[in-house]
Amino acid sequence: MPTAQSGDRVQVHYVKRFEDGSVVSSRKRAPLEMTIGVNDPRLPGLGLALVGLAPGACTTVRVPAEHAYGPSDPTRIRRWARTRFPKDQPLPIGQWVRVSNSQGRQRLVRILKVQGPMVVVDTNHRKAGQALELEVELLGIKVPKPRVEAQGP
Known part of the structure; x- marks a missing residue:
C-alpha cells in the first residue's frame, strides 16, 4: 500500500x-x-506528520505555540488613550473588543486594565502563546505524475 510522501496531494479529516x-x-x-511539503499556516506541522502514513491511518500532532499562532509577545501590551474607543463602548477586563484604526481597518484587542483616561490592551493574536493538537486521519493520496521532458527534433 502506498504511503504519503513530500509532494503528494492528500485528503485529510x-x-x-x-x-x-x-x-x-x-x-x-x-x-x-x-x-x-507546502506550508499551510492554518495547520502548522501537519505535512511532516503525514509522511509515511497510509490511507486510513490516524495520528495526533502536537504543535508548540511558536509554530502555531506564535508566542505571546510582551512588547505587544500597549497603553492607549480611552479616546481610541467609542465613548459608549464597554471595556470589560479580559474581553476581546474590536477597534478601528485611522484607516478604518478593524482588529481585536484584549482589555487588560482601565486606568482613568488610559486603557492597557493586549494586541497579540488572540491565540498567541497556545500550543495546538491536531488529530488527523489520512483519507487518500494523489501521487503527482512525473514530468515528461519535451523531446527535441
Whole structure:
C-alpha cells in the first residue's frame, strides 16, 4: 500500500484543538485537500506528520505555540488613550473588543486594565502563546505524475 510522501496531494479529516481540549476548527465532514511539503499556516506541522502514513491511518500532532499562532509577545501590551474607543463602548477586563484604526481597518484587542483616561490592551493574536493538537486521519493520496521532458527534433 502506498504511503504519503513530500509532494503528494492528500485528503485529510482533522480536528484542531487547544491543549485544554477546546476545538479551534474541524474538517470532519468535508475533507481538506493539501500538498505535503507546502506550508499551510492554518495547520502548522501537519505535512511532516503525514509522511509515511497510509490511507486510513490516524495520528495526533502536537504543535508548540511558536509554530502555531506564535508566542505571546510582551512588547505587544500597549497603553492607549480611552479616546481610541467609542465613548459608549464597554471595556470589560479580559474581553476581546474590536477597534478601528485611522484607516478604518478593524482588529481585536484584549482589555487588560482601565486606568482613568488610559486603557492597557493586549494586541497579540488572540491565540498567541497556545500550543495546538491536531488529530488527523489520512483519507487518500494523489501521487503527482512525473514530468515528461519535451523531446527535441
